[in-house]
Amino acid sequence: MADRPAQRRRPSSAAPPVDPPDRLPAIADALRVAARRFRTPVYLIDEAAVAAAAEELRAAFPDPWIRQYSLKANDVGAVVALVTGPGHGLGANVVSRGEWAIARRAGVPNPRITFEGVGKTDADLAAAVGSAADGDPIGWLAIESSDEAAVLVAQATRAELGRGGRRPLDVLFRLNPDVAPETHAGLAVGRGGSKFGMTETELSAAVEMVVTAGVGLRPRGVQVHVGSQLGAVDAWRDAVRRGLAVLGLIRGGVPAFDTLDVGGGFAVPPIGEAGPRPARFAREIPRLLEAIPADRRPGRFAIEPGRFVVARSGWLVGRVLHVRDRGGRQVVLDTGMTELIRPALYGGRHPIVALTSRGRPVGPEASDVSSPDADVAVVHGPICESTDELDEHRLPPLRRGDLVAIRDAGAYAASLSSTYNGRPRPPQVIRTIDGRLVLVRRRGAVAGLG
Numbered sequence: 001m002a003d004r005p006a007q008r009r010r011p012s013s014a015a016p017p018v019d020p021p022d023r024l025p026a027i028a029d030a031l032r033v034a035a036r037r038f039r040t041p042v043y044l045i046d047e048a049a050v051a052a053a054a055e056e057l058r059a060a061f062p063d064p065w066i067r068q069y070s071l072k073a074n075d076v077g078a079v080v081a082l083v084t085g086p087g088h089g090l091g092a093n094v095v096s097r098g099e100w101a102i103a104r105r106a107g108v109p110n111p112r113i114t115f116e117g118v119g120k121t122d123a124d125l126a127a128a129v130g131s132a133a134d135g136d137p138i139g140w141l142a143i144e145s146s147d148e149a150a151v152l153v154a155q156a157t158r159a160e161l162g163r164g165g166r167r168p169l170d171v172l173f174r175l176n177p178d179v180a181p182e183t184h185a186g187l188a189v190g191r192g193g194s195k196f197g198m199t200e201t202e203l204s205a206a207v208e209m210v211v212t213a214g215v216g217l218r219p220r221g222v223q224v225h226v227g228s229q230l231g232a233v234d235a236w237r238d239a240v241r242r243g244l245a246v247l248g249l250i251r252g253g254v255p256a257f258d259t260l261d262v263g264g265g266f267a268v269p270p271i272g273e274a275g276p277r278p279a280r281f282a283r284e285i286p287r288l289l290e291a292i293p294a295d296r297r298p299g300r301f302a303i304e305p306g307r308f309v310v311a312r313s314g315w316l317v318g319r320v321l322h323v324r325d326r327g328g329r330q331v332v333l334d335t336g337m338t339e340l341i342r343p344a345l346y347g348g349r350h351p352i353v354a355l356t357s358r359g360r361p362v363g364p365e366a367s368d369v370s371s372p373d374a375d376v377a378v379v380h381g382p383i384c385e386s387t388d389e390l391d392e393h394r395l396p397p398l399r400r401g402d403l404v405a406i407r408d409a410g411a412y413a414a415s416l417s418s419t420y421n422g423r424p425r426p427p428q429v430i431r432t433i434d435g436r437l438v439l440v441r442r443r444g445a446v447a448g449l450g
């Protein structure tokens, strides 16, 4: 289910079984230890959960699917290294030279890096061209408009790409699929009026421009991305169908135009809620391909998920600052929108559980509907904005100093954090599969603010 606009919601009283199993019982101790050792707020990434997500993606979209992790979801260097490391079969999908540099430092070679995004500057495009000119091209560059195509052609001409033994640069063309994504408006990028991608006519003209220029840019296919946290497969299916149709048309005249990148968007609904898993999306592909003549089908397919890889693995641990009666229990934490802006930005929902109650460690059942002690509390962050609210949650008795954990904080949390209100960014800890807590990014320093 997609995130909903911010509004107060009653905690669900009937949580259906969850697949895969909840990791909280396995890591609650680690969360308490991390809070004591590194203070709060602190982000923790659970390596076992990353491995499980990567494995689920591989099972749904097995080789030779190209699986690219979108760094925007979590760009902490050590997390990128973990995700793209040996065993998971994930390359890196970046949207800026900054993310590209993070991916390189994490050990990802250029051929496993793809570059896309609506915000690319001339310098970004030149860097992509430069990678080919230097004989080490990135996997591909996905362009958004004929403006980008024109700049790219000029740069490739200057760099004499494809001449004198220089390598060509593969280029994908982003299609605006004009669909109605089943997600929050703030996460729906595939709508016709959105700023993302080209219409079919614009896309064909951009391909034509690149083909005619003949300057070592190799039009290689179509990229399409519907939106994030997709609550159903229908818009995605429509978008893939459109991508296949456009690709098939162009492939007739440009045989190398063989790649369909179907984007990311696989949802991580709040634990206990149902939603389509990656395999459900993958199941749509064979039927869509049947409608395309065999010689017009893509030769390569790619996905570029971010959230699904890291969201569930991430925890944000904070402490209680205030407990008040405001016609109901009000709890204010020492962490909020500076560390996790999703609730304030577009109503992102993140279940919260207590790790201690009145100073004593408690298990997940303490925050459960079945617990006689748990009661509803409206939880707020510490920031001087009234939108810094984290929704209603069932929580046991709490007092100042008690620890809570915010779930699903591995995606679009650390990468979207800010130092607003003079708050240094929190430390990042990885809990390894063998149970060690490794500090991979220190807390920011007060001296570094301002």
Ligand SMILES: Cc1ncc(COP(=O)(O)O)c(C=O)c1O
Binding pocket: 070, 072, 073, 116, 117, 189, 225, 227, 228, 229, 263, 264, 265, 266, 304, 305, 306, 307, 308
């Ligand atoms: C073009 C593109 N690809 C991939 C992603 C990753 O999406 P998600 O994290 O939902 O998988 C995004 C997210 O904004 C995107 O814009």
